[in-house]
Amino acid sequence: MASRGVLSQSLLALLLLLAPAWPGAHAHESRPAYLQITETAPSQFSLLWRTPMRGDIPLAVILKLPEGVRDTRPPLVQTLSDSRLERRWIDAGAKGLSGNRIGFPGLELTITEAIVEVETLDGHRWMGIARPSQPWVELAADRRSLQVAVEFTRQGIDHIFAGVDHLLFVFGLLLLVPGPWMLVKTVTAFTVAHSLTLAVATFGYVRPPVPLVEAAIAMSILFLGVEIVRARRGETSFTIERPWLVAFAFGLLHGFGFATVLSDAGLPERGIPLALLSFNIGVELGQLAFVAVVLVTARALVRLGGHWPPWMQLVPAYLVGTLGAFWTIQRLAAF
Numbered sequence: 414m415a416s417r418g419v420l421s422q423s424l425l426a427l428l429l430l431l432a433p434a435w436p437g438a439h440a441h442e443s444r445p446a447y448l449q450i451t452e453t454a455p456s457q458f459s460l461l462w463r464t465p466m467r468g469d470i471p472l473a474v475i476l477k478l479p480e481g482v483r484d485t486r487p488p489l490v491q492t493l494s495d496s497r498l499e500r501r502w503i504d505a506g507a508k509g510l511s512g513n514r515i516g517f518p519g520l521e522l523t524i525t526e527a528i529v530e531v532e533t534l535d536g537h538r539w540m541g542i543a544r545p546s547q548p549w550v551e552l553a554a555d556r557r558s559l560q561v562a563v564e565f566t567r568q569g570i571d572h573i574f575a576g577v578d579h580l581l582f583v584f585g586l587l588l589l590v591p592g593p594w595m596l597v598k599t600v601t602a603f604t605v606a607h608s609l610t611l612a613v614a615t616f617g618y619v620r621p622p623v624p625l626v627e628a629a630i631a632m633s634i635l636f637l638g639v640e641i642v643r644a645r646r647g648e649t650s651f652t653i654e655r656p657w658l659v660a661f662a663f664g665l666l667h668g669f670g671f672a673t674v675l676s677d678a679g680l681p682e683r684g685i686p687l688a689l690l691s692f693n694i695g696v697e698l699g700q701l702a703f704v705a706v707v708l709v710t711a712r713a714l715v716r717l718g719g720h721w722p723p724w725m726q727l728v729p730a731y732l733v734g735t736l737g738a739f740w741t742i743q744r745l746a747a748f
Contacts, residue, residue, distance in 0.1 A: 444495075444673055445542075446474055446517070446527040450552075452534045453502075456509045457485070460501040465525075471497040472523065477516035481506045495623075510552045520548035524575060526568060540688065542568055562691040569695020572671070573703070578630055578740060579667055580703055585637035585733045587707055589644055589656050600704065602657040606664025607671060608693055614672030615689050624747055626669045631740035633663040638734020645727055671696060 444465040451459045464471045471492075482503050489500040505513075510531075517527045520543055527543040529550045541550035542564045573579065586603065590596045613619050640652040640659075652659045671692075 445525050446472060446520075448476065448515070448527060448529045450510070450529070450531045452509075452532065455534065456505045456507065458503050458505060458510065460499075460503060462499040462501065464497050466493075466495055466497060472519075472525070474517050474519040474523065474527065477518055478503065479505070479510065479513035479515065481508075482510075512552065514549045514551050515543075516549040517543050518548065521545045526571075540564060544571075562687060565688045565691035566695040566698070569692040569697075570699040570702075571695075572692075573696050573699030576670075578634060579670070579700075581733060581736060582630075582634050582637060582663065582667065583700060583703060584707070584729065585634065585641055586656065586660055587704065588641045588730060588733070589637065589653065595656065598657040599660045600700075602661040603664040603667075604697060604700070606661040607668030607696075610665045610668030611671045611693055611696075612689060614669050619669075621669055623673050624744065626666060626673075627747075628741060628744040629666045630670050631737055631744050633666055633737075635734055635737030635741050637663075638730060638732075638737050641730040641733060642727070645730055 446465065447461075447463040449461040453459050460476075462476050464474055466472070476499075482505050485502045485504050491498045491500075515529065520527055523545055525545075527548075527550075529541045529543065529552075530538070531540075531552060532538050541552075543550050583600075583603075586599055587596070590599050610619075614621075637652075640650060643650060644653050
């Protein structure tokens with residue numbers, strides 16, 4: 414395994430690449446919009462359209478239904494503390510909705526997704542996800558579980574790479590852990606912990622307030638930054654001696670952060686298990702890819718014989734702590 418000094422160099426380089434995203438980093442606050450479509454009679458559907466709130470303003474995403482669709486009664490709109498709900502009843506005509514596109518103009522200007530779930534009279538169910546790169550879904554009655562798994566695995570991967578604070582915490586673990594075996598233990602403990610709370614929160618057993626979770630995640634990064642500096646100075650502590658236990662404890666917090674992506678989407682309970690499993694797999698694939706990039710970069714620097722002054726090797730540790738402090742203050746102020 415590469416030395417801590419070379420690892421610090423590689424982490425500093427990657428941190429600088431991520432710098433444009435730091436000031437506004439709210440990794441787990443990009444809650445998805447959600448559209449539920451239920452067929453109530455042939456070509457007749459009830460719709461529940463939910464858009465998350467940003468302060469007092471709903472996300473600027475519009476629901477665009479296929480041409481020829483008409484309302485059978487006036488829509489009902491309700492504004493909640495965290496979202497705007499619109500209920501509609503529509504007639505899709507003789508051809509129905511199958512094979513048609515539903516668009517989400519404005520989604521391309523966001524960093525979130527729109528989750529679509531459809532249930533037809535004959536019992537067919539499927540999910541789709543519209544993204545900024547493709548702000549529409551095409552409805553199909555024969556969508557299979559494998560397609561749902563692929564969609565949510567992709568969403569998990571996208572979410573982990575959008576989660577700058579989560580990636581920074583993983584950075585910190587790589588800086589703190591002294592050897593390969595301890596790294597395996599620490600990353601495994603972190604993975605198990607956030608997988609547990611991701612499941613618990615998604616199924617609704619525990620729902621801590623999102624602002625509190627976000628502030629606690631920022632504090633975990635600040636705490637980790639302090640411990641990294643202590644380790645560099647040759648000091649010791651419970652965290653330095655048993656990083657896997659601390660990673661497990663903080664992993665529980667990060668799992669609640671991940672859960673907001675699915676639990677706040679309002680997914681019906683019977684649609685959650687496959688989506689949850691697939692999303693979690695995507696998160697882990699993204700996390701492993703990130704760790705691999707860091708370690709490969711460190712190994713490349715070793716082979717190239719790169720060397721930075723000792724003070725430069727401390728920069729990543731101070732960046733972790735500084736950004737953790739900034740996000741802590743920013744998120745506490747949001748209360």
